[in-house]
Amino acid sequence: xxxxxxxxxxxxxxxxxxxxxxxxxxxxxxxxxxxxxxxxxxxxxxxxxxxxxxxxxxxxxxxxxxxxxxxxxxxxxxxxxxxxxxxxxxxxxxxxxxxxxxxxxxxxxxxxx
Amino acid sequence: xxxxxxxxxxxxxxxxxxxxxxxxxxxxxxxxxxxxxxxxxxxxxxxxxxxxxxxxxxxxxxxxxxxxxxxxxxxxxxxxxxxxxxxxxxxxxxxxxxxxxxxxxxxxxxxxxx
Numbered sequence: 001x002x003x004x005x006x007x008x009x010x011x012x013x014x015x016x017x018x019x020x021x022x023x024x025x026x027x028x029x030x031x032x033x034x035x036x037x038x039x040x041x042x043x044x045x046x047x048x049x050x051x052x053x054x055x056x057x058x059x060x061x062x063x064x065x066x067x068x069x070x071x072x073x074x075x076x077x078x079x080x081x082x083x084x085x086x087x088x089x090x091x092x093x094x095x096x097x098x099x100x101x102x103x104x105x106x107x108x109x110x111x112x113x
Numbered sequence: 114x115x116x117x118x119x120x121x122x123x124x125x126x127x128x129x130x131x132x133x134x135x136x137x138x139x140x141x142x143x144x145x146x147x148x149x150x151x152x153x154x155x156x157x158x159x160x161x162x163x164x165x166x167x168x169x170x171x172x173x174x175x176x177x178x179x180x181x182x183x184x185x186x187x188x189x190x191x192x193x194x195x196x197x198x199x200x201x202x203x204x205x206x207x208x209x210x211x212x213x214x215x216x217x218x219x220x221x222x223x224x225x226x227x
Contacts, residue, residue, distance in 0.1 A: 006155075032213060044156075044204070044218040051213050090156060099144050099163055099208070101216055105155030 002027045004093050004104035012110045013081055021076040021107045023065075023091030033074040034092040034101070035065055044090065050074065061085075086111045115139075117219035119205050125225045126195055134190040134222045138207030146208075146216060147180055147190050151201040159203075162188065164210055195226045 005024045013019045025031065035047040048059040055067040065076045074091060091104040118137040126132050138145050147159040158172035162182045173179070177195075182188040192199055202223050206216040 034215065036218075043220045044206075046215045046217075049215060099210065099214075100158065100161050100169055101146065101206075102158060103148070103156035 002031070002093055002095065002100075002102045004091050004102055006089075006091055006104040006107050008107050009105065010108045010110070012112055014112050015083055016080045018079050019077065019081050019085075019109065021089050021091075021109065023074045023076065023104060025072050025074065025091070025093045027072070027093060027095060030096040032094045032096060033065075033067060034094070035059075035063070035074070035076050036090045036092060036103075038088040038090065038106075040087065047076075047089070081109070081111050083111050083113060085109060117205055117207050117217050119203075119219035119222050121222060122220060123223045123225075125227060128197060128226055129194055131191065131193045132195055132224065134192075134203050134205075134224070136188045136190070136205030136207075136219060138186065138188070138205070139217055141209070142207035142217070143185060143210040144208045144214070144216075145182060145188050146206040147188070148204045148206065149201045150204055150221070154201075156204065159190070192224075195224075197226045200224055200226045 003026045033050040036044045037047045038044045048057050050057050050067045058064045063078045088106045090106045094101045120135045143164045145162040149157045160180045161169040177193045180190045202221040204221045206218045208214040208216045
């Protein structure tokens with residue numbers, strides 16, 4: 001069965017510092033991988049996704065994630081965070097042959113001025 | 114509609130009462146999901162509808178929980194004999210019936226059982 005692990009439940013980081021939010025998954029088949037973001041008092045929205053091809057994917061607001069098949073990881077990174085990046089970040093996995101999306105427990109990113 | 118719509122946005126109910134939560138997916142989206150978000154618990158998968166196939170109910174926590182989807186569109190999640198531990202935000206999402214498709218989420222229904 002699929003599962004998603006996000007080891008860090010809370011990540012405080014100073015503004016303009018780099019950040020990495022870790023995500024590991026377990027699955028015996030091919031998967032698609034997603035990062036969703038939930039800003040305070042808002043709904044979940046897609047941040048970026050890996051479907052195929054290049055293992056490095058980017059979002060429009062400077063985040064990137066790299067799919068590492070051997071380590072079954074999909075860590076999210078940003079070289080310089082802003083106050084507006086404060087949010088809950090969820091990693092998710094979907095088997096390529098089945099639509100059910102499984103989410104990790106989430107990581108709360110707090111950017112400190 | 115333009116997005117996934119959920120109603121009500123907030124619901125306060127007394128312990129033991131039944132509640133119904135509604136989800137209107139994006140038009141044309143044949144896949145529909147229900148998740149539960151509890152404080153500090155992340156998103157818990159509840160149930161998944163895909164087109165005309167039998168729903169995947171593997172995430173429903175007890176037989177007090179049920180869901181249906183009428184006409185392949187609107188879905189209703191019903192919780193019978195509510196308990197305090199049912200208090201959470203219930204999220205609905207929909208997507209195209211394509212494995213690569215992303216899920217679009219509604220704003221959720223915040224359920225409080227008192």
